[in-house]
Amino acid sequence: MSRSLDSAQSFLERLEARGGREGAVLAGEFSDIQARSAAWKADGVCSTEAGSRPENVRKNRYKDVLPYDQTRVILSLLREEGHSDYINGNFIRVRVGVTEGGGLGVARGEQQNLSSEFGLHQGVDGSLAYIATQGPLPHTLLDFWRLVWEFGVKVILMACREIENGRKRCERYWAQEQEPLQTGLFCITLIKEKWLNEDIMLRTLKVTFQKESRSVYQLQYMSWPDRGVPSSPDHMLAMVEEARRLQGSGPEPLCVHCSAGCGRTGVLCTVDYVRQLLLTQVIPPDFSLFDVVLEMRKQRPAAVQTEKQYRFLYHTVAQMFCSMLQNASPHYQNIKENCAPLYDDALFLRTPQALLAIPRPPGGVLRSISVPGSPGHAMADTYAVVQKRGAPVGAGRGTETGTGARSAEEAPLYSQVTPRAQRPGAHAEDVRGTLPGRIPADQSPAGSSAYEDVVGGAQTGGLGFNLRIGRPKGPRDPPAEWTRV
Numbered sequence: 001m002s003r004s005l006d007s008a009q010s011f012l013e014r015l016e017a018r019g020g021r022e023g024a025v026l027a028g029e030f031s032d033i034q035a036r037s038a039a040w041k042a043d044g045v046c047s048t049e050a051g052s053r054p055e056n057v058r059k060n061r062y063k064d065v066l067p068y069d070q071t072r073v074i075l076s077l078l079r080e081e082g083h084s085d086y087i088n089g090n091f092i093r094v095r096v097g098v099t100e101g102g103g104l105g106v107a108r109g110e111q112q113n114l115s116s117e118f119g120l121h122q123g124v125d126g127s128l129a130y131i132a133t134q135g136p137l138p139h140t141l142l143d144f145w146r147l148v149w150e151f152g153v154k155v156i157l158m159a160c161r162e163i164e165n166g167r168k169r170c171e172r173y174w175a176q177e178q179e180p181l182q183t184g185l186f187c188i189t190l191i192k193e194k195w196l197n198e199d200i201m202l203r204t205l206k207v208t209f210q211k212e213s214r215s216v217y218q219l220q221y222m223s224w225p226d227r228g229v230p231s232s233p234d235h236m237l238a239m240v241e242e243a244r245r246l247q248g249s250g251p252e253p254l255c256v257h258c259s260a261g262c263g264r265t266g267v268l269c270t271v272d273y274v275r276q277l278l279l280t281q282v283i284p285p286d287f288s289l290f291d292v293v294l295e296m297r298k299q300r301p302a303a304v305q306t307e308k309q310y311r312f313l314y315h316t317v318a319q320m321f322c323s324m325l326q327n328a329s330p331h332y333q334n335i336k337e338n339c340a341p342l343y344d345d346a347l348f349l350r351t352p353q354a355l356l357a358i359p360r361p362p363g364g365v366l367r368s369i370s371v372p373g374s375p376g377h378a379m380a381d382t383y384a385v386v387q388k389r390g391a392p393v394g395a396g397r398g399t400e401t402g403t404g405a406r407s408a409e410e411a412p413l414y415s416q417v418t419p420r421a422q423r424p425g426a427h428a429e430d431v432r433g434t435l436p437g438r439i440p441a442d443q444s445p446a447g448s449s450a451y452e453d454v455v456g457g458a459q460t461g462g463l464g465f466n467l468r469i470g471r472p473k474g475p476r477d478p479p480a481e482w483t484r485v
Helices: 002-043 138-150 233-247 263-280 289-297 307-328
Strands: 072-074 086-092 096-098 104-106 130-133 155-158 181-183 186-195 200-209 212-221 254-257 383-387 413-417
Touching: 002 263, 002 289, 002 307, 072 086, 086 138, 130 138, 130 263, 138 181, 138 186, 138 200, 155 233, 200 233, 212 233, 233 263, 233 307, 254 263, 263 289, 263 307, 289 307
Parallel strands: 130 254, 155 212, 155 254
Antiparallel strands: 086 130, 096 104, 181 186, 186 200, 200 212, 383 413
């Protein structure tokens, strides 16, 4: 356990050490990932012959997103009925470990069994963890359900809507209420649907094939923008947590898709994989997100497609590591001040409730990160708090973007809070600061051919590193002897 915690702390310390260079470092890393991906294609390391065959071309949603032959999903179910073995999908299996030279390395993309110590699920055919695929087309619905049935998929993660920016991005492959869906020999019925949170819909489906029925769960993220990132990590983390709860301990892979099955799909796979490392307490020494994303790119084209998505991954992983360290041991309590990364533009990244719930040590010095107290200065009749303004009343989803500079109204406000006993006849007042309101997802502009354009250049901007994320900014609890108001 302590080794895994030390690895997480080391990761955060390396981010902190970069200081103001963080943006440039991440931009350089992502450019390197893109260059290596292009070299693999040019050198034939990652070939796409199956997807280029004339009989398969019409089964690809985007002509520049073809599955790599080395890891592609090969269908055998219903082959005797004359159906092809082709679907635009790849197995993604990542193993991060220590190389012979002592540094962090990743396994090759060849199909190999991964050790269960890394928290990944292994299928009976040796495939592990994830099937990354495109959103089905009208004429590939049957192939999609052949994939789900053959590989025993229990949970489907969907990171797009049916229609985005006025264009069809995914064919509806699930049933609606009182409207079963029949495709080939498969009959899909909607058992129930409910909102997991304001962004994610959970559907329970009954799939029947040749008189056998199975339950399949679908989690759809409804507000994840094209080529962009979610408004905050919280709902995405809730999505993968619920997926693993529904999955149970079975060996079946998760099926993950967006429209092309690369950008947003890669982000989901990466976050879930790192979360599995945390749960199994096997974060390797010198853990590197660069290596994880690079390994995924060997197995699915353009997994984690934009620089903005790459930056978002760093923020999300840092948030998970900070939360784990704070909850694990008092020895790591200062990690949230001393080792958390800095973010330039984190207006749309909310402080997770889990961090707010962390108990403070009794009798400890309580102060704001933004207003540090002087050493040895005793707590007097007042204490400083930081209060951030919430989102304007009436702000709704889709009314503003998730990036941009902070306005003057969003700057921290500092106030003095007097003990209740010394207030001149005042009524009880709420001295707690408010968290920033939920900011809607980034609405990235997209033209007729902008969606998940693999050959396009990297996007810049998005997150930076100029806001500590480890400890939530805001008010601190008053000393124990004060009356709570």
